[in-house]
Structures are given as C-alpha cells and as structure tokens.
Amino acid sequence: MGEKTLSTHISLTDYENAVAPTDRFATSDVTPILLGLFGEVGSVMSTSKKFHREKSAFTGYRQDVEEELGDTLWYVAALCRRLEISLSDVFAEVVESEGFSICVTANGDPGGPLAKVLNISELAPLDAILMRMGKQSASLLDLKSGSLEAKPLLLEFIRTYIEALQASKVSFVAVLDRNIEKVRGRFLSPSPQELPDFDAGFPEEEQLPRKFEIEITQRADGRSYLRWNRVFIGDPLSDNIGDPDGYRFHDVFHFANAAILHWSPTFRALIKHKRKSKKDIDEAQDSGRAIVVDEGLSAYIFSYAKSLNFFEDQRGVSFDLLKAIQNFVQGYEVEQCPLHLWESAIIQGYDVFRQMRENEGGIVIGDRHARTLRYKPLGGEI
Incomplete structure (x- = not known):
C-alpha cells in the first residue's frame, strides 16, 4: 500500500474542530488533561532518548516524533478548550512576539496562493528544548481551570513546542494530519x-x-x-x-x-x-x-x-x-x-x-x- 498523501496545509482551527469530538474527558475537569500533557511531553523526551541510544537503528524515529508531538498538541487543544481560549489565537499571539523570522512563500492551496513561513531565529539544540518543555509541562500541573496564570504559562509552552517542531525537523502538517487520523479513527464510530x-x-x-x-x-x-x-x-x-x-x-x-x-x-x-x-x-x-x-x-x-x-x-x-x-x-x-x-x-x-x-x-x-x-x-x- 502507498504512503498516505498529506494535506497541503491545515489550519489550527480546522485541527481543533476535527479533534474536539474525540475529547471524552469531563469539560469541568482539567486535571486529566494536565496529566496527559505531562505524560506526552515525557513520551517525546523518551523518543529522543531512544534516538541517542540506538542512532540509525531507531528507524521509526521520525514517525514516533510526529505521533508524540501530535498527541502533545491534542492535550494542548483540550486545555485551551477548558480555558475557553482558541488554540489558533494562542499560536497567533506567540508567533507575533519577538524571535521569529518571517518569509512570504507560495502556497500549494489554490484558494490561498501566499503563506507566511515563520522560524525561530535562534534555535537551541533539541535536547535543551525538550528539557525546557518538560519543566514547563510540570509547571502547568499546578494550574486550576480558570486560573489567571494559565495563559502566560500556556504561551510559554507553545513557544517551546514550536521550537521542538523546528528542531525535530518534522512536518507540522504531518503531525496534525496523522493525529487527526489517529484520534478520530480510535474514538469515533466510522460512517459505513x-x-x-x-x-x-x-x-x-x-x-x-x-x-x-x-x-x-x-x-x-x-x-x-x-x-x-x-x-x-x-x-x-x-x-x-x-x-x-x-x-x-x-x-x-x-x-x-x-x-x-x-x-x-x-x-x-x-x-x-x-x-x-x-x-x-x-x-x-x-x-x-x-x-x-x-x-x-x-x-x-x-x-x-x-x-x-x-x-x-x-x-x-x-x-x-x-x-x-x-x-x-x-x-x-x-x-x-x-x-x-x-x-x-x-x-x-x-x-x-x-x-x-x-x-x-x-x-x-x-x-x-x-x-x-x-x-x-x-x-x-x-
């Protein structure tokens, strides 16, 4: 069977809408979401550790990183849902801050011929980024639903998440595409x-x-x-x-x-x-x-x-x-x-x-x- 064809682009709003029906946790309970986020960040770090240990023998590295970063974003989206803020808006606020270089490029979607490509200007090594992400996910464990401190911590985490994407050299479209397919295929009854x-x-x-x-x-x-x-x-x-x-x-x-x-x-x-x-x-x-x-x-x-x-x-x-x-x-x-x-x-x-x-x-x-x-x-x- 051939490799699945990935989308040319996916908006974060479309992603959020696609995965929302797969969220089976109580909307009033933020604890399992924070625990899940902490666990998924640990899985990303574990994947990196395996790569260090096994080098070229770890043939599934890229696929595993895409999966774990997708699962991490699922919990970020679930947290945003409980804090009643938009995932897309939070990402937009992060990329409008300092430290990003912007390049206008041609887009593969005929409905939107131009796109902005944003990169972190000064990127730390992946291991350092993942260590920082681990500490930030631990800080998020102290949050309560509706906490005034939630958004600054979330913005900081998402910035580090973007750095991890760039340092891992994986496609963000692939991360989103595969996560949508995975969670909808797992939790939603398919149409005949x-x-x-x-x-x-x-x-x-x-x-x-x-x-x-x-x-x-x-x-x-x-x-x-x-x-x-x-x-x-x-x-x-x-x-x-x-x-x-x-x-x-x-x-x-x-x-x-x-x-x-x-x-x-x-x-x-x-x-x-x-x-x-x-x-x-x-x-x-x-x-x-x-x-x-x-x-x-x-x-x-x-x-x-x-x-x-x-x-x-x-x-x-x-x-x-x-x-x-x-x-x-x-x-x-x-x-x-x-x-x-x-x-x-x-x-x-x-x-x-x-x-x-x-x-x-x-x-x-x-x-x-x-x-x-x-x-x-x-x-x-x-």
Whole structure:
C-alpha cells in the first residue's frame, strides 16, 4: 500500500474542530488533561532518548516524533478548550512576539496562493528544548481551570513546542494530519460510507461471503472441526500448548476480521475465495505472507488477551495494543481500517470465542453488511 498523501496545509482551527469530538474527558475537569500533557511531553523526551541510544537503528524515529508531538498538541487543544481560549489565537499571539523570522512563500492551496513561513531565529539544540518543555509541562500541573496564570504559562509552552517542531525537523502538517487520523479513527464510530470494501469490483466467487454461518465442533480427540455450507474446511486444530487455553477455536478471530474488517486472507484461503482475477491483489493481499500476518496477528492478540481473561466484561481494548496492530499490518489493505473498527472486531470476536470455548463448539454467524459476529449454540437458538 502507498504512503498516505498529506494535506497541503491545515489550519489550527480546522485541527481543533476535527479533534474536539474525540475529547471524552469531563469539560469541568482539567486535571486529566494536565496529566496527559505531562505524560506526552515525557513520551517525546523518551523518543529522543531512544534516538541517542540506538542512532540509525531507531528507524521509526521520525514517525514516533510526529505521533508524540501530535498527541502533545491534542492535550494542548483540550486545555485551551477548558480555558475557553482558541488554540489558533494562542499560536497567533506567540508567533507575533519577538524571535521569529518571517518569509512570504507560495502556497500549494489554490484558494490561498501566499503563506507566511515563520522560524525561530535562534534555535537551541533539541535536547535543551525538550528539557525546557518538560519543566514547563510540570509547571502547568499546578494550574486550576480558570486560573489567571494559565495563559502566560500556556504561551510559554507553545513557544517551546514550536521550537521542538523546528528542531525535530518534522512536518507540522504531518503531525496534525496523522493525529487527526489517529484520534478520530480510535474514538469515533466510522460512517459505513467511509469504510473500505476490499471485495468491491470482484466476482462473487472471489469475495468473502456477505453473510455466513460456520459450524465449529469439538470431537473426542480434543480437536476442533470447521464446516461451512455442510462442507468441512481447513484442518482439525488442537491448542498446541501444554496448558489448554482454547486456541483450537481461534478461527473465530479470522471470521470476526472477515465480518467486521472485510479482511481475512486466512478465511479466503479456507473457502478458496482468493481474488485471482487480479494477480497483484492475489499475490500481495491474499497469499502466503498476508496469511502469515493474519495468523501472526491472531496469535499476538491472543497472548495479550489471555492475561485479561480474554477481554471478558471489557468494552474496549488498550490504545497500545491497537497501535501495535496498526504497525503489524502496515503495507496491507487492512491498514485502511480505523482503530475503532479493529477494536470492534476484537471485542466481538472474543465474545464469540469465550462462548465457543465454554460450550466446546457452536455456530459463528457473520454479517458483513452489519459488521457483526454472533454466537449460536449447536442445535439451539441465538
């Protein structure tokens, strides 16, 4: 898959409006926002430390800096919201102060042919800037909502933030673009019209079924067997571990991916619905390596879920797990799916898995139109 095309420019007002719906904290409570800001500044400093330690071996440095600076700005915007001041106005006040050099440049947006480029005239080394940012974020911890001291401290912090952007040599557009995509994809339910359908344009025999029922039975040998449309598919599975944990039913997770993400190279291979009419899609998205990614991801999430009682009584999963998944599937079509959709696939998949494990079998009912996965007992009602 190609690299996402970045915007030519993003106004801070547009950024603030885009991320505001993802703010789930109480509007009257500033404490979690200040704690979050302090934590994100620490993450930026940690990324810089890793770069010092690992040098060229830290290949994800730029991407990590963009992400952490984006998360930092999210908390700055949230703080501005609680102080009832505009993020854009605060930035404007900072750049109108001394110490900036200004250059008028051509802009890539036809609606605004000219733009001002502002740079800090005398820039300290990045480490010194980050140390100062850390001290400023610590000072902000003492703020109370509505404090008269809030704005001067915030202006000082934002000036240092701009210095950190410039010293890090990252694109501010990339920082904003990626943060908008990340937080909206994580916290907002996607519109069905905005979600990808990886089967669009392919013949029916090459598509994942829009609706399906898969029967999973366990025999006396402890192995699980799959049957679709009255035909056995795949190989019988055991847990393949000394301490039985139910992994013999892990195909449920592939069915969840198919129903909710519209993606599962493993399921395609099981029912022989690979998209062979387009050789590049068949080889890159439906064949060996993609299947390994699908299976590897299933095993990785399972190891994580096992220590959490397989997500029982949980309505969500950790952001760190979702980010790890996002990294895991880079280069494959499913990377287009927002994190919120991944979370839904995991929660629904493990709900069915727990019932399957408890009853030693059952029927998986998938509906790609509704993006749902359900469990039905063998010979019983839903």
